Amino acid sequence: MPRAGLTPAIVVAEAARLADEVGLEKLTLAVVAQRLGVALPSLYKHVKGLDALRQHIAALASSELADALSEAAVGRSGPDALRAMADAYREYARTHPGRYPATTRAPDPDDPAHVRAGERALTTIYAVLSGYGLTGDDAVDATRTLRSSLHGFVSLESGGGFGMPHDVDRSFRRLISTLDTAFRSWPER
Amino acid sequence: MPRAGLTPAIVVAEAARLADEVGLEKLTLAVVAQRLGVALPSLYKHVKGLDALRQHIAALASSELADALSEAAVGRSGPDALRAMADAYREYARTHPGRYPATTRAPDPDDPAHVRAGERALTTIYAVLSGYGLTGDDAVDATRTLRSSLHGFVSLESGGGFGMPHDVDRSFRRLISTLDTAFRSWPER
DNA sequence: ACCCCAAGCTAATGGGGTTAGCTTCGAGGG
């Protein structure tokens, strides 16, 4: 019988796709193996186990998210950059319901790519905030405020946490507007 | 041999305590049974299964959280109420790391207590926002902003998402201050 | 004292994760 020709990267990519379909928590080595046309234990030649696979998905997703944020912010500044970045964040979470929740996992210090992905995202955020004149401690607190708001919003949205229809897009726009106003006059807070 | 004398309420209470110790996702019927000095299948006399148990924990936690919010807000108004409620929210999440994440589960429509708990929390939030003169669509959007910010913050905090020390309390205070300012001049957003 | 129902048990099934150890593909060097 022919070989499947797998690599760790292929396994992780397929697992990420699957996570988006069935949810990160329901991701199972069994279904990944099935999807790749391989017996379950064969996966262990490429990843250390289920938890390691999840961690690799986290690294992949963090990197993709960092890319999306930086692409959205490039060439813009101030409110423009903030809005574009926020929209990109939400869009990534919506189109990748399995990968996104993995992005909150702390990076494995031994995975440089994952660590750098986190730094890249942070760097982009800092760049946007610097457009508001925020640096140092102010930037730290503003970053936490921004991340909290965005993460909370997309988490609740994807979990159906917002009861009823009631235009969610408008709520998001108002959230961004709130952040914009706050960042404009941050230090006195 | 003597009976254990279990009831659904006892099982759920112990499971919730355990969830706080080991994490909601690692909660297992096996360890709940062990903790209660009972064989695993015996639990099925009281709960329908693992998922149902998690749902009951969600109902319990939602109710506790609603209580905490309303207790914090009672007798206060405006910024005072906002700050007290936000602190209570964060405190609940910190002291109940297993229960808290369960609170984002949508209530089972067939569990009136759970549904009412959600409504109670929402009512409290609305009451606080009415102190800012917010009603109708404004209140809906403001509620979403508030919930997103709080949920995002405590989620990231508990997940170690905020790298490094850098006074987290201060960041939270600034977040609340941001919300306060935003709610003071909400409609124009 | 007895009845009877529900609490709790044991046994059995199925599924997923993990490890051990075997087989064999197929690329690279002779």
Place this chain on the structure above:
DNA sequence: CCCTCGAAGCTAACCCCATTAGCTTGGGGT
């Protein structure tokens, strides 16, 4: 051109957990 050898993939086996079926028995109500 073929032979070797490392790695890709497999089967078998084990453990843990969830769930279901069907039994046993404690202990409250008549």
